[in-house]
Every structure is written in C-alpha cells, then in structure tokens.
Amino acid sequence: MKKLLFIALLCVSSLFAKDFAFTAIPDQDETKLKERFSLLADYLSKELGVNAKFIPVKSYSASIAAFRNNQVQLAWFGGLSGVRARLIVPNAVAIAQGVEDPNFHSFLIANTSTGLEKSENVPAAIEGKTFTFGSKGSTSGRLMPEYFIRQAFNKAPEDIFSKVGFSGNHSKTIALVQSGAYEVGAVNYKVWHRELKEGKIDTSKVKIIYQTPGYPDYQFTARGDLDATYGEGFTKKLQEALIAIKDEKILNAFPRSGFIKASNKDFEPVLETGRKIGIID
Numbered sequence: 001m002k003k004l005l006f007i008a009l010l011c012v013s014s015l016f017a018k019d020f021a022f023t024a025i026p027d028q029d030e031t032k033l034k035e036r037f038s039l040l041a042d043y044l045s046k047e048l049g050v051n052a053k054f055i056p057v058k059s060y061s062a063s064i065a066a067f068r069n070n071q072v073q074l075a076w077f078g079g080l081s082g083v084r085a086r087l088i089v090p091n092a093v094a095i096a097q098g099v100e101d102p103n104f105h106s107f108l109i110a111n112t113s114t115g116l117e118k119s120e121n122v123p124a125a126i127e128g129k130t131f132t133f134g135s136k137g138s139t140s141g142r143l144m145p146e147y148f149i150r151q152a153f154n155k156a157p158e159d160i161f162s163k164v165g166f167s168g169n170h171s172k173t174i175a176l177v178q179s180g181a182y183e184v185g186a187v188n189y190k191v192w193h194r195e196l197k198e199g200k201i202d203t204s205k206v207k208i209i210y211q212t213p214g215y216p217d218y219q220f221t222a223r224g225d226l227d228a229t230y231g232e233g234f235t236k237k238l239q240e241a242l243i244a245i246k247d248e249k250i251l252n253a254f255p256r257s258g259f260i261k262a263s264n265k266d267f268e269p270v271l272e273t274g275r276k277i278g279i280i281d
Contacts (some may be wrong), residue, residue: 020044026057027134028171075220109207126161131165148212201256219266
C-alpha cells in the first residue's frame, strides 16, 4: 500500500512539474529580456502548476522556428512574427496582448547633425540619408515604418535612402543613430521611452522626427495543442493568468500597463500590410 501511495504521489508530482516553455522575439538587449521573462516564468509556474521556463533565441526567425518545432508552447511575438507563426502552425492562436498593443507606434529618429525636425508627416528631407531599420522581421522596426515611408515616397526604401541597414533590435537602432553610424532609423516607441527614462539616450545627439499612425503589434501566441498536452481548459487558464497579471514588476518589465484578450483577427491589418509590401506571400 505504501509503495502504491508513493507511486501515486510521484505521478501527481510529475504532472505538476510538466515543462512549459516559452520564448520571445529578441527586440531589445538580452538583459532586459531575461529580466522580463524570468519574472513571468515564476508567475506562470505558480498560476498554472507547470514548470514554466523561458527559452531565449537569437533572432526573430529563430523564435518562429522554436514555436513551429514545439520547442516552445507560447511566444511573445510582434505583430508580424505572430502572423507568420500562426500561418505555419495549425490552430495557433493569439490569446493576450498589452493594453497599449492595439494602438502601437513607431518613431523615426534622426541624428541631430542632420538638422531634421519633427513633422506630422514622414519628412521629405530624409531622402538621400542613411537609414537603419531594426530586425528584418520586426513590425515596429521594419514592417510598419517601411509601409508609411513607401506611402510617402511611392518608392522602396532602397530607392529613397543612400544606404539601408538592419540593426537587429531597437536598442541597437537607437545606439547606431545616436552615434551617427546611420543618420535616420525606425524604432519601437516603447523601447525609446524606456531607454530615455534609463538615461541611455542623449537628446542632444538623437531626436524623434516622426510618429507613425497606430497599428496592432505585440501579443502572446499559443500553440493549438495545449489542451491536449496539459489538460482540457489549459489554454483558457493560460489566457486568464496573463490577463490577471497585476504585479508591477512584471508589467514594468514589458513595459505594459496590463494585458487584455487578443485574437487572430486583431492582426489581420498586419497580414494585409505584409502582403502589400511583399514581406509575406
């Protein structure tokens, strides 16, 4: 009897210790990602009764690959990476987004040596300058800024700028434009405000020259087989746990004021934009 009880306890223990892995697009420096997601891993472990762990990746495409291969079951994607992931993983679903994410923005920033000033429209004087996007797969660092720039000039970036680069993430974009390595760049407004608050931006060297209209961006996307793996109702429980986050340390690490429900339909504008400029087939 004792042996049977011991085995039963082991089974229960293993059930509650089941691994649940998640990842995120590497949209800013690695230290910030570790801070953000170690706090979230602890929270999800307690709320869901699983061993939640964060799996870092080196690129946007690697985050999608990890999700596709079931190396992770949940991902914090940008609008574009989330759309791409859901196109290749059957039944994957957007389940939560930040309060701010349905109306996200990008900034165009410029080195002050250019003499460019802030404008309500994409400044015509950026033509001929050197320009850096963030990652090639970034919504706020590439897709949407490129879309609005194309609208303004009716030309591709390569035909507008003297040089076009891809920094890899928003923090690097700010650093490159601030240093003068590139004259102009596109950056996530959240990362700009955060780094400004942390004293990493010298506004005598780099400034905002344009803010894009709003668009849907970041979200948590879950694989469609979570209930089969972790038990009926797990996906809903996960969604509710994310929406219920009130811990200021977790929220500030994103940074978001809170989380709300999301659905695949919310990101149809991103899909349409990606197709218009040829980033998505």
